[in-house]
Amino acid sequence: MAIQLKFSLPEKLYIKDPQTTKYGNKLLGNSVLLIDELGFEGFTFKKLAAKIDSTETSIYRYFENKHLLLLFLNCWYWEWLNYLIEVETKNLPSPQVRLERAIHLIVNAHHEFTLTAYVDEVILHKVVVMEGTKSYHIHSVDNENKDGLFVCYKELVERVAAIIELVQPDFEYPRGLSSTLFEMANHQLYFARHLPRLTDLKRKDDLKVELEKMLLIFAKKMLI
Numbered sequence: 001m002a003i004q005l006k007f008s009l010p011e012k013l014y015i016k017d018p019q020t021t022k023y024g025n026k027l028l029g030n031s032v033l034l035i036d037e038l039g040f041e042g043f044t045f046k047k048l049a050a051k052i053d054s055t056e057t058s059i060y061r062y063f064e065n066k067h068l069l070l071l072f073l074n075c076w077y078w079e080w081l082n083y084l085i086e087v088e089t090k091n092l093p094s095p096q097v098r099l100e101r102a103i104h105l106i107v108n109a110h111h112e113f114t115l116t117a118y119v120d121e122v123i124l125h126k127v128v129v130m131e132g133t134k135s136y137h138i139h140s141v142d143n144e145n146k147d148g149l150f151v152c153y154k155e156l157v158e159r160v161a162a163i164i165e166l167v168q169p170d171f172e173y174p175r176g177l178s179s180t181l182f183e184m185a186n187h188q189l190y191f192a193r194h195l196p197r198l199t200d201l202k203r204k205d206d207l208k209v210e211l212e213k214m215l216l217i218f219a220k221k222m223l224i
Contacts, residue, residue: 005115007079012147013072016062024062025118026052028076031069032124040070040131071135071149076119077128078152084109085159095166099219102160106185107212129186157182168223177222181215188214 006019018024030052035043043066045059063069085105089098105112110125136150144150160181161174171177191199192207201210 005080005083007076007083007152009072009075009079010148010151013068013075013149014063015060018062018072023054023058027054027059027062028073029118029120032073032119032127035070035073035127035131036123040066040134067135067138070131071144073124074128074132074135075149075152077121077124077132078156080115080121081105081109082152082156082159083115084113085156089163095163098163099160099167100216102163103181103215103219104212106181107208107215111208129189132186164219164223171223173222177219181219184218185211185215 009017009019011017016024018028027048031043031048034048034051038047045056045063045066048054049056049059063072085102088105089101092098092101110121114121136144136153138144157175157178161178164171164174164177188199188201188211189207192201192211196202201207201214
């Protein structure tokens with residue numbers, strides 16, 4: 001059953017927080033569906049307005065532009081995953097088991113948990129894999145970083161890095177490994193679906209199983 005969660009996201013992402021109104025919830029949910037359908041390049045506020053039977057002016061009351069909307073969706077996903085990793089790992093018996101659970105969630109959370117009624121996490125995950133890097137591989141990344149727009153991703157990486165430090169306190173690169181696990185999960189799925197010669201993931205019937213195995217092997221080899 002979906003519950004109503006509201007995440008604290010950077011205020012400079014939006015003009016009005018879409019999590020706080022029914023219209024905003026509708027805007028977010030349909031943005032995910034439309035970006036998945038059209039791709040970010042083909043997505044416009046005009047098309048979104050038509051999909052939700054609204055006006056572009058109403059959408060601009062929430063977001064200055066579609067880049068900030070995409071970054072908001074990324075931040076929402078990062079905060080959602082951070083929440084799940086916190087809840088699902090805090091009572092586990094050992095750091096090793098916590099890391100294994102965190103990796104499982106990185107790969108599978110969108111299939112196993114539904115935390116809101118207005119966002120389809122499975123489709124949002126597809127958008128993050130396909131379009132997510134377009135929100136931070138940009139010329140203005142340094143200015144947006146100064147504005148704190150990537151704090152949700154940083155906190156997510158820090159959470160898993162803290163588990164890595166518990167597994168191996170002498171490991172020199174916990175944040176590097178943590179961010180690599182997140183980026184690898186997305187890039188390897190993208191490669192498997194679109195550029196298969198760039199990955200060893202071959203099980204088209206269930207890429208999640210093979211991807212989780214890959215991440216576990218990389219993490220454990222690094223921490224030996």
